[in-house]
Amino acid sequence: MTMAASQETLVDEGYNFAYLDEQTKRMIRRALLKAIAIPGYQVPFASREMPMPYGWGTGGVQVTAAILSPDDRLKVIDQGSDDTTNAVSIRKFFQKTADVATTERTEDATIIQTRHRIPETPLSEDQILVYQVPIPEPLRFLEPRETETRQMHAMSDYGVMHVKLYEDIARHGRIVTSYDYPVLVNGRYVTAPSPTPKFDNPKMDSCPALQLFGAGREKRIYAIPPHTTVKSLDFEDHPFEVQRWDQACALCGAEHAFLDEVLVNDQGERMFVCSDSDFCAQRRAAQNGDTSELEARDDR
């Protein structure tokens, strides 16, 4: 297959380790350090044109490329799963350009690049979670102008967001945002968690792992340091709550995991299974014999 053959020699063809040149990495690294120092604030960065389309993870890929070392073990997920096509494609990109070790096991990964989910397995201090972000500005759909939203952040003027949430409650009796649910980071910046389901928001709060966010097309990087408060916006009489399902995962029986609804036949019959493919697979493996792992997982 010519395509695979030509890509396997990417490094030999003169591309740098992890594709990006060193000057670009320095620029991204400076932005990352500032992002960590100002939790939740969107740092502008000179996003490069990557060999994959904007909107398909170029921000996350640039962040990962700038931090990746030969000692890392990389996990890439999309929708919680390691084997969705774009996750496969991005994982392959780093195997080819950095010859990096990869894993599907959440606890074995040092860097996890994700689109739309936070793994169910709790993360540790030694891990870095890199989010792919399409629209980094949480106020964008309330105010399309960057010049305006920048001022709102500068002044902590988040009135439009509170009005929006309040109107939701007035009209629908609840806040009708189910993903990319806005959070307040370190009590200062209203921040977009990226389009993760709000089910995952509580995992961001005081997370021991470093969380990095890359938006390539919109040219922004932001971060949440470990052990930082991340509060989902709500009202006292309408507290934030996460999604829940009436059933457990049909494959592993998990009761507190995010479930995908799968249509199983033309009659519209459906079943619910874990969106986190590694979490589900490990639980099933444990049920089939290795019980030590299952017990370890139930501790959480």
Place this chain on the structure above:
Amino acid sequence: MNGTGGIVRAFDDPVVDGTLAFRGLMQAQANPGRIVTLSRPPGGIGGLCPAAFAVLLTLCDSGTPLYLEPSLTSDGAADHLRFHAGCPLTEDPSKGHFVVLNAETGLAILARVTRGTADYPDRGATAILQVPAMSPQGPLTLTGPGIETSRRLGLGIDAQATAALLEILGENHALFPMGFDLFLACGRDIAALPRTTKVELN
């Protein structure tokens, strides 16, 4: 500059060592006050310790003006930095994106570095303060993002310098989200006190 004859050693492997150094810096920044020993730092040059030199090599280039405290510009350190990092040097500390100071002599200058603006707080400077020692059992107590409960830190500077540093850091912290971010460097060790960190005397 004629070749590298008179130039000191930077990173042995600029790509890998630079990445490892950055990971050390990022770990420090994400966990304020944690002392991180850089695994494969460059040598020191002139008055710059390996950790301080590593910060500059990792992060500086032609787009980032650098201010060096006058006592650090001797021994051709400036030339080395121009050669290795290509960064322009400035004599005005408020214009430096990066500022390198000694704790004994540079605290007055630290108070003058740029804090960014309310709409672009990321434009605040990164200051590197060389300290005589660093220990995880010092008189300073740190709290804030990146610290689970609190963390202790000692810098090997006298009470007067400590008080002066605390005053500058307190004022810096109060300006949040504006402010500068501080790296502390000693030998191969690095620690960070970003603007989010609240620093108090025990």
Place this chain on the structure above:
Amino acid sequence: MYVAVKGGEAAISAAHDLLARDRRGDTSVAELSVAQIREQLKLAVDRVMTEGSLYDRDLAALAIKQARGDLIEAIFLVRAYRTTLPRFGPSLPVDTGQIQPDRRISAIFKDIPGGQLLGPTFDYTHRLIDFTLAAESEDQEETVLADSPDAPAAEDPPPHILGILSGEGLVEKSEVPAKGDTMEAAPDLTRDPLNFPANRPLRLQNLARGDEGFLLAMGYSTQRGYGRNHPFAGEIRLGKVAVSFVPEELGFPVEIGEVEVTECDMVNQFKGSATQPPQFTRGYGLTFGHCERKAMSMALVDRALRAETYGEASDAPAQDEEFVLSHSDNVQATGFVEHLKLPHYVDFQSELEMVRRMRLKAQENTAEAAE
């Protein structure tokens, strides 16, 4: 029993194989050569070079071949390649006044010094399908070549029309840097993030890379009254211009080659204000190769974006800097529109769950009301 979908990697690899096969098409038909694309699809090559921000005819032709004629995909390929190239520094500003034009027209005077030169243009063709082209006869090609007019005799390059007018103060002075100015201060959109407000050099850079169709629509909208600025085509010229560079070790300019460009100077009416006397203002467009529609559209939009400078009302879409500059890039736009193809089932599941709960609640409320 349901089994989670596996084998993404095999599927991707199979898709790549199919793509290669489809690109080649019927193998009994001769394969296109890059040289054929370069020579015979010149306007496609020119557009890819312009919006790809890279002057390389062969690379653009290769990208068009690889992209199966999808020009935005070809632009994307060129851009991604360009990012990896080393940078030696900015060239000196090109002097388009030194162009010996292959085409040069002005709509604002009947005759102009140096003359009106139509050059290779579709303008006065009757748009009738030419079935003789389907014959692919080599004899006919020879006839065409034999009948082509000779290149005009080399004379002094003709002056810019607007330059003549600005001497009288009738047209604002060009902001183009004077000869010998270096472009140190020129911003670089590909190396720095776009921040607002942008200055004119940054805007022009953005427009030069911008999508031809987007700029065409934006420019057109100004003609229909959304930010009208009374344009006249002051001058359109097409030709080759020398590019010079000052290598640091030499310290003097060295000519490194020639690029073909299309330049459009649009003249726009300006009534004057309390502080400025009435005079004509300008909009500017410049592209690689022959991209006349793009150069003209760019000039219209450039002028529209200067509304604020002239104290004009700026409430039309084409006058909105943030709107225009944020949406002009077709590589960004296509990526984000097409990313909707990626799986979004987790988000959709979140919405499903919420809508179901809301419907349940609504049904309960209706039931209660009925009781």
